[in-house]
Structure formats: C-alpha cells, structure tokens
Amino acid sequence: VPVVDKELDFAQYFCTYAFLYHQxxxxxxxxxxxxxxxxxxxxxxxxxxKTVLDVGTGSGILAIWSAQAGARKVYAVEATKMxxxxxxxxxxxxxxxxxxxxxxxxxxxxxxxxxxxxISEWMGYFLLRESMFDSVICARDRWLKPTGIMYPSHxxxxxxxxRTGLSEKKISDYEGAMDDWHHFTNETKTCYGVDMSVLxxxxxxxxKKYYLQTSSWNNLHPHQVIGTAALVKExxxxxxxxxxxxxxxxxxxxxxxxxxxxxxxxGGWFDVHxxxxxxxxxxxxxxxTTAPSFDNGTHWGQQVFLVNPTVRVTEGDNINFSxxxxxxxxxxxxxxxxxxxxxxQCSGNALPxxxxxxxxx
Amino acid sequence: VPVVDKELDFAQYFCTYAFLYHQxxxxxxxxxxxxxxxxxxxxxxxxxxKTVLDVGTGSGILAIWSAQAGARKVYAVEATKMxxxxxxxxxxxxxxxxxxxxxxxxxxxxxxxxxxxxISEWMGYFLLRESMFDSVICARDRWLKPTGIMYPSHxxxxxxxxRTGLSEKKISDYEGAMDDWHHFTNETKTCYGVDMSVLxxxxxxxxKKYYLQTSSWNNLHPHQVIGTAALVKExxxxxxxxxxxxxxxxxxxxxxxxxxxxxxxxGGWFDVHxxxxxxxxxxxxxxxTTAPSFDNGTHWGQQVFLVNPTVRVTEGDNINFSxxxxxxxxxxxxxxxxxxxxxxQCSGNALPxxxxxxxxx
Ligand SMILES: Nc1ncnc2c1ncn2[C@@H]1O[C@H](CSCC[C@H](N)C(=O)O)[C@@H](O)[C@H]1O
Ligand SMILES: Nc1ncnc2c1ncn2[C@@H]1O[C@H](CSCC[C@H](N)C(=O)O)[C@@H](O)[C@H]1O
Numbered sequence: 001v002p003v004v005d006k007e008l009d010f011a012q013y014f015c016t017y018a019f020l021y022h023q024x025x026x027x028x029x030x031x032x033x034x035x036x037x038x039x040x041x042x043x044x045x046x047x048x049x050k051t052v053l054d055v056g057t058g059s060g061i062l063a064i065w066s067a068q069a070g071a072r073k074v075y076a077v078e079a080t081k082m083x084x085x086x087x088x089x090x091x092x093x094x095x096x097x098x099x100x101x102x103x104x105x106x107x108x109x110x111x112x113x114x115x116x117x118x119i120s121e122w123m124g125y126f127l128l129r130e131s132m133f134d135s136v137i138c139a140r141d142r143w144l145k146p147t148g149i150m151y152p153s154h155x156x157x158x159x160x161x162x163r164t165g166l167s168e169k170k171i172s173d174y175e176g177a178m179d180d181w182h183h184f185t186n187e188t189k190t191c192y193g194v195d196m197s198v199l200x201x202x203x204x205x206x207x208k209k210y211y212l213q214t215s216s217w218n219n220l221h222p223h224q225v226i227g228t229a230a231l232v233k234e235x236x237x238x239x240x241x242x243x244x245x246x247x248x249x250x251x252x253x254x255x256x257x258x259x260x261x262x263x264x265x266x267g268g269w270f271d272v273h274x275x276x277x278x279x280x281x282x283x284x285x286x287x288x289t290t291a292p293s294f295d296n297g298t299h300w301g302q303q304v305f306l307v308n309p310t311v312r313v314t315e316g317d318n319i320n321f322s323x324x325x326x327x328x329x330x331x332x333x334x335x336x337x338x339x340x341x342x343x344x345q346c347s348g349n350a351l352p353x354x355x356x357x358x359x360x361x
Numbered sequence: 362v363p364v365v366d367k368e369l370d371f372a373q374y375f376c377t378y379a380f381l382y383h384q385x386x387x388x389x390x391x392x393x394x395x396x397x398x399x400x401x402x403x404x405x406x407x408x409x410x411k412t413v414l415d416v417g418t419g420s421g422i423l424a425i426w427s428a429q430a431g432a433r434k435v436y437a438v439e440a441t442k443m444x445x446x447x448x449x450x451x452x453x454x455x456x457x458x459x460x461x462x463x464x465x466x467x468x469x470x471x472x473x474x475x476x477x478x479x480i481s482e483w484m485g486y487f488l489l490r491e492s493m494f495d496s497v498i499c500a501r502d503r504w505l506k507p508t509g510i511m512y513p514s515h516x517x518x519x520x521x522x523x524r525t526g527l528s529e530k531k532i533s534d535y536e537g538a539m540d541d542w543h544h545f546t547n548e549t550k551t552c553y554g555v556d557m558s559v560l561x562x563x564x565x566x567x568x569k570k571y572y573l574q575t576s577s578w579n580n581l582h583p584h585q586v587i588g589t590a591a592l593v594k595e596x597x598x599x600x601x602x603x604x605x606x607x608x609x610x611x612x613x614x615x616x617x618x619x620x621x622x623x624x625x626x627x628g629g630w631f632d633v634h635x636x637x638x639x640x641x642x643x644x645x646x647x648x649x650t651t652a653p654s655f656d657n658g659t660h661w662g663q664q665v666f667l668v669n670p671t672v673r674v675t676e677g678d679n680i681n682f683s684x685x686x687x688x689x690x691x692x693x694x695x696x697x698x699x700x701x702x703x704x705x706q707c708s709g710n711a712l713p714x715x716x717x718x719x720x721x722x
Binding site: 007008011012019021024027028033037059061064065068088091177184187188191192193194195196197198199202203206207210 | 368369373388422425449450452542549564571
C-alpha cells in the first residue's frame with residue numbers, strides 16, 4: 001500500500017463528506033436506507049445490549065439506528081467536521097448516553113474496548129472506488145471481538161454486457177471536440193502565427209481518455225442488459241485483507257440473452273448482504289443491490305465501460321473477458337481497469353479480441 | 362505568507378493546467394490573445410536581441426511570440442507536464458534554438474542569467490484569484506535586470522454596481538434547496554425514525570454560503586452596469602510586493618448613472634496594461650480589459666457579488682463601500698471578500714448600511 005499524503009487525501013477525498021448537502025444525497029437514497037434500516041431493525045438480536053462501531057458515521061444515521069435497536073454503546077467515528085453535526089443529531093434524538101461520536105480517522109482512533117458489531121457504509125462506485133473498505137478492515141482487525149459481526153457481511157462485484165446510446169453520444173462529443181480543435185489550430189496559425197497542429201495527437205489522446213476511456217456513471221434500465229451478469233469478485237467482510245482487494249483480477253464470461261442486438265460495453269455494479277456470522281446468523285438476511293433496476297435505482301448507479309466499435313451479437317453468443325482492476329498510482333482512491341474481451345458467436349466464429357484500459361474517476 | 366503543502370497545491374491548482382483542453386480555452390480567448398500578441402509585436406524593440414522569461418509558459422505561446430519578435434533567448438518556465446507539449450510546440454515552430462522550456466516551479470528554478478523582460482499571463486478571476494502573481498514577483502526579484510521590463514506592466518481592479526436577475530435565481534435556488542430539505546427531514550422522521558430538523562440551521566447556512574455568499578462568474582452586459590466603476594486597486598508590476606497584494610483594502614464610491622433602477626450587487630473585473638518602463642516605454646501601449654462588454658467578453662468574465670435585498674436607486678444616488686479582500690485560510694489561491702456598503706440617495710437620505718462576507722471559490 002503506497003504512502004498517502006494525508007493533507008492531500010483530506011482535501012481531495014474527505015472534503016465532500018463535510019457537506020450536509022452530500023450526506024443528504026446518501027440519506028435520500030431509499031434503496032440504501034431501506035437496506036441498512038431493515039438489516040438493523042430486523043436483526044435486533046445482533047444489537048441488543050451490544051457494543052457497536054460505526055466506521056465513517058457521517059451524519060450519524062447508522063450509529064443512531066444501532067442505538068435505537070438496543071445497543072449498549074455505539075462508537076461513531078468520522079474523519080470530517082460532519083462529526084459535529086452527528087453529535088448534535090445524536091443529542092437531539094436523546095441518544096447521547098449511548099452514541100459516542102469521535103472525530104478522527106479510523107486508522108488513528110483508539111477505543112476503550114472491543115466491539116460486537118462493526119457497521120459501515122463504505123461502498124463507492126462499483127464497490128471499491130474510494131478504497132474506504134481499507135479503513136473498515138483496519139477497524140475490524142483492531143477492534144472487532146473474535147466473535148464479532150460485520151454489517152454488511154458480504155459484498156460482490158458484477159458485470160454484464162449492455163446496449164446503450166452512450167457510445168454514439170461519447171463518440172460524437174469526442175468528434176465535436178476534435179472539429180473544434182482543428183478550427184482552433186487554423187485560427188491560431190492564421191491570426192497568431194503559431195502552428196499548433198503538432199499538438200493534435202496529444203490533444204486527441206487527452207480527449208479520447210476523457211470521453212471514451214473513462215467509465216461513466218449511469219442508471220441503466222434492466223432492458224439495456226443484454227447478457228447474463230458475471231460475478232467479478234466476492235468479498236467476505238469478516239476475513240478479506242487489503243491485499244485481497246488491492247487488485248481485482250477475474251476471467252469471466254457472459255452469454256447473450258437477447259436476439260439480434262448490439263454489444264456496446266459493460267455495466268458494472270455491486271451488491272452487499274447482511275447475513276451476520278455463521279455462528280450467529282441474521283434472523284432476516286437483507287440484500288442491498290445496485291443492479292440495473294426499473295424503479296429501485298441508487299445514487300451509485302452503474303459504471304459503464306464502452307467498447308468501440310460496438311459489435312452485433314445475438315442470443316447464445318458468448319463474451320469471454322478478463323478483468324483487472326488496480327488503484328491509480330496518482331490517487332489510491334481511484335481505479336484503473338483493464339478489460340480483455342472476445343466474442344464467440346454461437347455459430348462457432350470468434351470475433352477479433354480486443355484489450356482496453358479504462359479509468360474510474 | 363502561510364506555508365503551502367506543495368503536493369496539495371499541485372493537486373488542487375496546477376492539475377487543471379496540465380490539460381491541453383484548458384490551455385486551449387485560454388488560447389481561444391481572442392481578447393486575451395490579441396492583447397498579448399499586440400503588446401509583443403507592436404513593441405518589438407523590447408524583444409529584439411533581448412533575453413526574456415515567460416513565467417508559467419503553459420503551451421509556450423508567449424515564449425514563442427517573444428522569440429518570433431526577435432528575442433535572443435527565452436526561458437519558458439512551466440510547473441506542469443504541459444512543459445512537454447510546449448517543448449514540442451517550440452520545436453515544431455523552429456524555435457528550439459531560442460526558447461528553452463524548463464519544467465519546474467518558478468520558485469525553484471535557476472536561470473543562467475538575468476533577463477531583460479518578464480512576460481507572464483498570471484491573472485485569475487478578479488485579477489488576484491489563484492495568487493499566481495506571487496510567483497511573478499518572486500521571478501522578478503530574482504531574475505529581472507535592474508533595467509528590465511514587465512509584460513504586463515500595470516494591473517487594476519474595478520468594481521461597479523450592477524442590476525441582474527441572478528439575485529432572484531440564486532434566492533429561488535436557495536429556497537428550492539430548503540423546501541427539499543424540509544421534505545427530506547419529514548421523510549426521514551416518518552420512514553426511518555430519526556429527527557433531522559436540528560440540522561436545518563447548519564444546512565441552511567451551508568446552502569446560503571453556496572448560493573448567496575459565493576461570488577459567481579458572469580459575463581455582464583454593459584447595460585447591467587448602473588453606476589460609475591470604482592478603482593479598487595492599482596498594481597505596478599515592477600515594484601509591487603507580495604505584502605502589497607496579500608490584503609486588498611479600499612474605501613470607494615460609485616454614483617448611479619441610470620434612472621430608477623435596482624441595485625442588485627457589484628461586478629468586479631480587472632484590466633492590465635503593457636506600457637513598458639518609464640525609461641524605456643512601449644512604442645504602442647496596449648490594454649487588456651475584462652470589463653463588461655457587448656462583444657469583447659473574455660473567459661475571465663466578471664465576478665458578481667450579490668446584495669440582498671436589492672435596493673431601488675436612481676441617477677445621482679451614491680454608493681459608498683468598503684472593500685477588503687483576504688486569502689482564504691484553507692487555500693491561499695482562493696479569496697474572501699468583506700463588503701461594507703451604504704446607499705446615499707441624492708435626496709440626502711442614507712439607507713441602512715450593511716456588511717457582507719463573500720467567498721471567491
Ligand atoms: N478512514 C476514515 N475514518 C473516519 N471516517 C471516514 C474514513 N473514511 C471515510 N470516512 C467517512 O465515512 C463516511 C462514508 S459515507 C457514509 C456516511 C453514513 N455512515 C451513512 O451511511 O449515511 C464519510 O462521512 C467519510 O468522511
Ligand atoms: N509558480 C509557477 N511556476 C511555474 N509555472 C506556473 C507557476 N504558477 C502557475 N504556473 C503555470 O502558469 C500557467 C498560467 S496560464 C498561462 C499559460 C500561457 N502563458 C498562456 O498565456 O497561454 C499555467 O500553465 C500554470 O501551470
């Protein structure tokens with residue numbers, strides 16, 4: 001794990017979480033809220049009389065629910081000044097005897113005791129963006145009792161082939177930017193005597209990266225998914241190490257389930273489960289999924305990785321692909337993805353394979 | 362001057378300049394380009410056979426022009442990787458014998474000689490945002506010959522009372538955000554058993570700061586200016602020190618020049634001049650102004666500071682105001698402005714004075 005400039009990390013990553021506006025966006029995500037709410041209140045036996053640690057408490061919501069479900073003591077750790085709002089909220093809800101809000105990085109905080117439950121909402125786009133699960137692992141290894149339970153207990157990453165008009169849009173945006181550039185270099189030559197055409201290639205690469213190689217946030221409709229979803233990664237939150245998630249590597253495949261359609265790229269999403277622990281399972285298992293959905297969209301949406309050119313496919317065709325996700329060298333909270341992909345038509349033909357790099361920014 | 366975390370400053374400030382896309386935006390600003398172009402080519406005597414330093418060369422444009430105008434040697438210093446593109450551009454324009462591109466912070470760079478001219482495009486929104494003039498001062502004090510010339514040589518900040526529909530827009534945006542919040546707290550109480558109304562005040566303050574206390578970029582039309590422009594600050598680039606620009610303090614006034622109109626706030630802008638040096642003046646003085654203009658808008662636009670409520674004023678009324686600009690404690694490249702303001706009607710009446718703080722983000 002590379003050394004992180006803390007001040008930089010704070011300015012780049014934590015800053016947004018210090019705004020109530022941003023916390024409110026998460027608190028307004030009904031799918032997210034319902035899942036955590038149900039996971040706590042339908043499994044009160046995990047909380048009654050227990051000690052709980054909320055990693056990254058933000059507004060304090062999960063800590064408050066834990067207390068309302070009967071926890072004896074809740075430690076609510078938050079790195080940003082949001083902690084002050086959380087403290088006020090705890091008090092206004094008459095829980096200051098139970099919830100202790102602690103301002104600090106989870107990595108630096110010392111608790112007076114080990115806890116029975118760690119609850120945390122640490123998931124970023126496509127699960128691992130933000131790399132916040134590192135902090136949960138760190139908390140778990142230091143503060144969870146050997147018999148303790150993780151909320152959520154499991155997490156999975158999924159990918160499926162999709163069709164989308166986004167390809168055309170992005171390509172036309174890119175082409176527009178290049179037209180503009182050519183106009184610009186002509187003007188600069190004519191009016192200001194400097195020939196900039198030598199920068200056309202680097203400019204085009206910059207724009208390609210921005211428009212075509214950066215995955216986009218999208219709220220996909222289920223009918224845009226044209227093949228089976230492939231499991232990319234499975235995480236047991238009780239046992240996973242940072243090493244397990246530093247790189248995500250997978251060779252997977254998907255069968256096309258739609259007749260005569262267009263393969264435009266992949267959609268990536270995640271789900272998490274609240275199952276308790278084998279020896280101490282949930283009474284009611286809860287799932288939080290961010291899969292494409294008609295009416296249960298989340299603020300996470302899906303990440304879309306466009307392929308270009310698009311490929312005509314049909315039911316029974318297979319897409320074999322290799323997936324490799326690394327953290328970006330410049331910012332460990334952002335990701336780089338390498339996708340290798342081959343379409344095997346049900347006729348037996350294999351279309352030319354391709355390899356592409358993407359940035360999750 | 363506070364200590365700056367260099368890595369943080371690089372990530373927050375310099376990063377954008379590493380994109381050709383951003384350089385292109387500046388290079389497409391005709392008013393900016395014409396002013397610098399004319400200042401160089403209509404004053405070739407300042408460049409012929411001379412040594413020049415371009416502070417923050419970006420794409421290299423000013424360095425290239427200086428060389429084309431006859432400079433013997435041009436040092437082109439650029440902090441970001443844009444330096445690599447500048448080097449390529451210099452070569453493609455056959456000037457690699459004259460222009461030497463140096464990648465590094467101006468503050469850290471050592472030149473082999475002192476220079477006759479320092480040219481730089483260092484101006485940010487409302488002149489001083491970005492605080493880049495600090496780097497020009499540092500370059501001047503270390504590398505300009507005692508007889509040397511600054512391009513530009515002078516800079517001024519202006520403010521004038523304006524009318525604008527932006528007030529209503531911002532107020533209604535703010536009110537919309539608050540309506541949303543009330544809906545949100547109701548839902549959270551009903552569906553999730555947590556009363557968030559205690560956070561209404563801090564949320565409202567956060568939103569007020571964002572919508573009403575942060576100055577906005579705007580391209581004002583001249584007819585939106587309702588009074589005389591007041592000179593806020595004058596800078597002689599040859600002699601100004603960092604101390605002179607750390608704080609900008611001014612007591613100024615403006616007379617309303619329109620009949621029966623609405624005073625909605627202030628527009629702030631700047632101009633710079635290329636006059637050479639008293640002992641070695643420009644043959645042709647050039648001005649670059651970012652004042653409200655019908656057809657010569659710039660990418661700088663104007664900064665708008667809204668007052669609220671707006672005030673009915675008429676020709677002959679006077680606005681007396683005190684202006685104080687400081688750098689933000691969190692980021693020395695951003696600004697905080699305190700405006701005190703009093704309207705004296707020509708009838709002799711003085712309307713209640715007010716004081717307001719703004720952020721230039
Ligand atoms: N290492 C760390 N230590 C403390 N807080 C952290 C952290 N990493 C992230 N956070 C905080 O974790 C929060 C994640 S967002 C989730 C907020 C809240 N638990 C909710 O469910 O609504 C942010 O407020 C962020 O500032
Ligand atoms: N202290 C410093 N040292 C070196 N470069 C700097 C600097 N401060 C700002 N810069 C650079 O100065 C440039 C300002 S923008 C102007 C670019 C170019 N001279 C033009 O006129 O088009 C940016 O590219 C920025 O990266």
